[in-house]
Amino acid sequence: MTLLKVENLCVDFPTPDGLVAAVHDTSFEISPGETLAIVGESGSGKTVTNLALMGLIPLRTANVTGSAKFESHDGPVDLLAMNRNDLRKYRGRDMAMIFQDPMSSLHPFYTIGDQIIEAHQIHNKVDIKVSRDRAIELLEMVGIQGAATRIKSFPHQFSGGMRQRVMIAMALVNNPALLIADEPTTALDVTVQAQIMKLLSDLQKELKMAMILITHDMGVVAGAADRVNVMYAGRIVESANVRDLYANPLMPYTQGLLASVPRMDRPHTERLSAIPGQPPSMIALPTGCSFNPRCGRKSEVGASKCESQMPDLTTRGNQHFARCFIGEGA
């Protein structure tokens, strides 16, 4: 069974300088309970993909096309085909989202209790006391001490890590089937990052929910994900189960990403490897493969091919897909 099946998702932003194809013809799916990591550099389209699914891209600023079949509490729906007002029924209930910066994602004027209760009330016709108890339950679940009194605290009275826990509690208050976590640990200290990731995966197992984890931290991916989509310049360039991806990265970009992760088992005198060049401008994408100007392995298939043709995302067996001419059809 598939919880969410995204097909041919395109998100274009018209700008004075031309059309920016932030997400181009992207398809993927996620099963209940599964964790899908979406990785890529800044501007690769990972966040926009998910904002589009949640219907959080301001309407008049972008063209969103494609389909997203989702198993909601009242049957299958297409998230991209319905209007924004209908989408509200599912937002925060069947699918919830936590954001990158917990410092600014909570309303500074309302207590965290009010904010969590509000999230519960909007989707449940229950007494406010029920919502309050639910809020306390969730805050305890995410590890906030003295939840019954802390519920009256304001966001500024919490540390960053604690605020992210509050955000998680708020996202989970309606038992969503899908949680989208957009770089949930980027703004946090390293030690807190590990705690939050552990909390997320524990809760995920306990509540049996699927998670889309957006990150650029390959270490986080290895620890938490089942499947990985690597995005580059608005396209998925490689998709595989996490073990396959780490054991056998096929696309040179993925190889570069993995090589750039610092490793404890390498001599500390060794320089960290980096992918040469810059991510391309989304307004003037290079012809052919978007990655070709930075690719060190073009010669293996002939540079002219990479510079003139966009490779397709093709299967390499064992649910492993890559968008690269290297090894294609082998």
Next chain:
Amino acid sequence: MFAYISRRLAVSLLILLTVSFAVYVIFAFLPFDPAALTCGKNCNDPGIIEANRRRLGYDLPFFTQYFLFLKGLFFGRTFGEGAALINCPAPSLGYSFQQHACVTNLIGEALPVTFSLAIGAIVMWLALGIGLGILAARFRGRIVDQLSTIFVLIGTSLPTFLTGLLLMVFVVIRWHLIPFPSGNYTPFIENPFEWAQILFLPWLTLAFAYAALYTRFVRSSVIDTSNEDYIRTARAKGLSESVILGKHTLRAALAPIATMAGLDFAGLLGGAILTESVFNLPGLGRLAISAVVKYDLPIIVATTLLAAFIVVIMNLIVDILYAYIDPRVRVA
């Protein structure tokens, strides 16, 4: 909170004391003889001038004068003696020899007029400015927004004396939309209808200028707040756009308006000089202006002090109020 308020009150008192001293110094060392001014333009009789000097205490050393002034604020003050005794009970702000009245009484007559003017104007401009600002932000770039820009441009460019006269000429004289203000200011308790009728145009005049500023401010504040991460969070919860705007965006966007409105209101209470002059309202602004023209020093000192007092008090009120609006500035 109590400690905070008491601390602020103490500081406010200190500020007022400083202001009063500064004002007193300025007017004490102006190159005018206050006693000579009490006796009219063509008065050259040194006897009368010296007598008045003694009666008003201008013959005393500067610090004694200042001390008597402060003492008068709390305990009242008498001028002269015998049959010519003048008693100005506390809080006495001095005696205007030109108007032959205690300054406190003069202010007591003028303040309600100015207050009536300010309160009606602020209600109007808040309603207009906030309403139009929200609309302009909500429909950014569309016709409502463009119209509001025109309104802002006109409102901020036209001086109040011109707006007032234009309103008078067109609304009252040409178009007969409201009857000609039938004469003098009428207190609210005497006849609320007449009170409102006379003040309607002055309200409109003041509100027009301020509403333009507020429209611009509210518009940008609402737009800025709409781009905050926590508004995206509210949307992700599944809240409707009207709840997001009404509960989440406006709460944060309008908080700074409280500060702005408080201080603008205080400024107006100090006397809306132009508007009061155009519409012939016997308020503080006009009292101050006529005193300045006639070098009526006790009134000038008193109106200046009163304006400072109002600003300091409003500042305190706004700060206390703000702590209730924004929990981040609350002090333990």
